[in-house]
Structure formats: structure tokens, C-alpha cells
Amino acid sequence: MMKGVSRRECLAALLLAPQMTPAWAQVSSPRVAILDWGLTTSVLSLGIVPAGIAEIELYRRWANDFPIPAVVQDVGLRTEPNLEVLATLKPDVILTTPFSEGVRPMIERIAPTRSYATYTPEGQPLNRSIQVLREVAAVLKAEKQAEDVITRAEETFASLRRALDGRPVAPLLLAGFMDSRHTRIYGQESLFGNVLDRLGLQNAWKSPTNFWGFSLVGTHELAPFTDAQLFAIEPVPADAPLTRSGSGLWQSLPFVRAGRVATLPTCWAFGDVSTAVRFARSLTKAILGPEGSHAS
Template sequence: MAADLPQRGSRMSRRCAFGLFTLPFATIGASSARTASLRIACLDDGLAETLLMLGVRPVAIADREVWEKWVVEPALPPEVADIGTLLEPNLEFLAQLKPDVILAIPYLDGIKPLLERVAPVKTIGIYTEGGQPYRNAVDATRTLASLVGKVEEGEALIAATEAYFAKVKLQLAPLSARPIYVISFMDPRNVRVYGQKSLFQEVFDRIGIRNAWTGETNYWGFSTVGIDGLATDDDARLAYLEPLPEGAGGTLTASPVWDAMPFVRNRSIMRLPPVLMFGALPSAARFARILAEAMAAHG
């Protein structure tokens, strides 16, 4: 797993201001006790985080390590089984769990026939060639809510997310003049920079922030560039996502190329905790919150 990032894209008061999503995340263990009777194996973390926010616990996901490293919240209940990697799940173990339905995404169409030997597969696409992952995440929330009999909870999640973006936009208005790059390091010399078709761009659009990256992006909404490829806007700030891959920390302290970047010279760098770049509404809200907190702290 390159740089420990989710493997997608190889083909194609401050408490009051920022705390709206703290309560649902904190109380998810209690709400998940009211799970629907449907046994769901979920092979996408964006769909799984949405289920948890609806109060439904899947019986299994793929790769718990990715969840704990990148999704972070809502916390994944320990009862949820780990069926292995996304593209090579343990089908024998999956069959033992007796799911009623397997939730998948278009990225997994290549293994869909194998999954269908275990249980019916429902494919829900958030990241597609047409982009607009936020709109797709809203549609996915409604689809999942209908599937598990949580229609009111689904509408409440959508409304709360929209309300939170409106609050963050108002809070950040005095800090929104300068554009921002959002990146994650692949290695000490190369980064993913997020732009059109990305969840981060969709959040930017809703909280009134300009993206400094206007170049082309792939299916998942990012471009992979060398560090020097970020020198396209002299006034831009930069936000980089943790965790850093091995060796990348040295780039931040001892790289002549890095030191030459305008955002380094201007001391306009923000460190962001992990957030799932390929997530759904909960990840969108988390990204808005951690970015807003970083911007407020940075001034």
C-alpha cells in the first residue's frame, strides 16, 4: 500500500463553532445497539461510516487497519469482522458470516461475480467518472437509509451535514481570501493533490474556500505530482494530511525543493489529522471540521 494510503486511483467558542459532529461520533456505540436485522457486509468505508451514523452496525468490512488509520471517526465497533483487503477479501470467512447483502462500489466490479457466490451484491457509487461525490454521497445516504429502514435518520444526517457546512462557511469567511492546496504524501518527493471530482473540493465549494490546485485530476479527484508541481500559486496555503509515509518527515525539514515553495517561505502550512479522502458525508464533515480548526489556529 503506497504510503499507507487507501489504494484507489491506480486506474483511473471553538467548541460551539466546530463541535456539531462530536456528539453523533461519541454516542455511536449506543445507537449501533439498535441495529437492523439485516446482516450487511460492507466493502467500502464511506458506505460503512454512513451505516454507523444511521445507527446500523455492519457485520464485516474490508481492512480494519485502513479504517483506524484514515477514517478514525466514527469509531468502528470491535464486533465488526475484518474480511481482509478490499480487492482480495477472504470469501470463505465472508461466507461464514452469512451476510444478507454485500455492499460494494463500482471499483469492485471485477470481483463482483465472486462476491455474488456468497450473497446478493448491491453496488453504490460515490466516486464515478462524472464526479460530484458529495451529491452521490447524499444519494447513497438515502439509498442506505431506505435499505435499513432508517429514512428519518438519513434525512437528519443530510440536514445536519448541510447545516454544519453553513456554520463553518460563516466562521471561516474572514480567513477565506487565500486559496489552499490539500495534499497527502506518497513518498518524500511526491504527493497527491486533491482537486475537481474530490470530496475535499466539494467541501471547499460548500464552506467558501478556493482550491489552489486547478489542474486535471483522475477518477478519484487527485493528481500525483512532484513537490515542485505545487509552485503554481504564490499566495497559496498548504494543508497536508497525516500520517506521513516513511521518510516524508525529512522533506518538511531538510529538502531544498520543499524550502523553495512559496507556502514554506510564507510559513503558510497546516497539518491536518487523518481523514478519509474517499469517504461519504461523515468524512466530509470531519474534513470541514479539522480544516476549520487548523485555519483558526493558523490565523
């Protein structure tokens, strides 16, 4: 630790620091177009400016792990890209996932196409995202940059876990509200659930989840979680109960009555290791409260 800098000040710097912005265009790499937001974050984390990205404005709303330079072209939908725009960009490689497998035969006519899956039956998307980053970096000739990203991520997880060590934290419900009656609750096999494991925190949701690591539940299904704390991940719909007052089932839930409800900044649930780091920072800061702003 630097002389004259307290542990409290170090933690504050860690929690309040924005996600590191890559040094754009410092990497000489193949020209790349991307049809997935998690892969977009991975490429941007390497300091590489893609030629094209799918659904840029929605990326900014739902993911936005890194800023997208104005020179990047929007190539249309993730599942139905604009083939004419893609061809005009003349990419050396196109990155996608099995989610876009239906259009792969068409985009392979434009450029060699690599498909990477972060979510697999093993249910470890964080570990898998680290492997995918390494595989993508090998294609883009940015192996050293990838190892730097991974090292910083592991150091951040370890530092945040130490900051939380010994602090009593209720079992957590991580919620992505869909509407006034339904929410996604992220289980252990989600990216967010993997982050809880890295931080030494308990996930309150033990029920089986889908392939993507979440369960779509009705508000009434949260009633048994009397001792939990719920974190709602933005954006929260205007009609979601989190934003309403008055009577109703939501207000009768034990953790709501106890005031154990808070929001977290937007994080793409199907992102990569850099997304996981940003989520870990936001969650730790929310748990520590005012202490997290001054201290460490």
C-alpha cells in the same frame, strides 16, 4: 442561541466536538457485510453494526470516522475478500463498489450484493455520497436515520461557512503526501474539493485531475503557487519534505518560506458525507487557529 452562551462559545463547541457516535444497535436492519470504507462509514453513521468489514485495521488508520465495535468480523481485502468468512457470517446483503467488481460474481453466490459508486464522471462525490447514503438506508430500513445524518451535515457546513465568512483565506492546496517527492493534490472534483465549495473557500489547484479528483505531482510542480496555503493530510510519510528541515526544493517554495504549511488529521479522501463533515471541521479549526478554540 441559548441565553448566556456567546457565538464564540458556540463555534468552539462545534469545532471541538467529536464526530457523533451512533447509538449502536438501535436500528433493526438486515445483516450486512461491507467491502468499502466509504460505505462502512455510511452504515456506521446510521447506527447499524455491520456483521463484517473489509480491512478493519487499515480502516482505523486511514478513515476511522466512527469506532468499529469489537463484534465486527474482518472479512479480508476489499478487492479479494475471504469468501469463507463472508459465507460464515450469513449476511442478508453485501455492500460494495465498482472497485470490487471483479469479485462480485463470487460474492453474489453468498448473498445479494449491492454496488454503489460515489465517484462518477459528474465529479460531485459529496452530493453523490448523500444519494448513496439514502439508497443504502433504504436497503437497511434506516431512512429516518439517513435524513437525520444529512440534515446535521448540511447544518454543520452552513455553520462553518458562516464562521469563515469575511475572513481572508489564501487559496488552498490540499495534499496527501506519497513520499519525499510526490503528493496527491486534490482538485475541485474530489470529496475535499467539494467541501471547499461548501465552505466558500478557494481551491488553488485548477489543473485537470483524474477520475478520483486528484493529481499526482512532483514537489517542483508546486513552485508556481506563490500565494497558496498548503494543508497536508495525515498520515504524512516520514520521508516527506513536510517533516524535514534544511535546504532543498521544498524549503525554497514560497508558501513554505512564508510558513503557510500545516497538517490536518487523517481523513479518507474517498469517504462519505460524514467524512466530509469531519474534514470540514478539521479544516475550519486549522484556519481559525487559536480563535477556533475559544470562539464563535
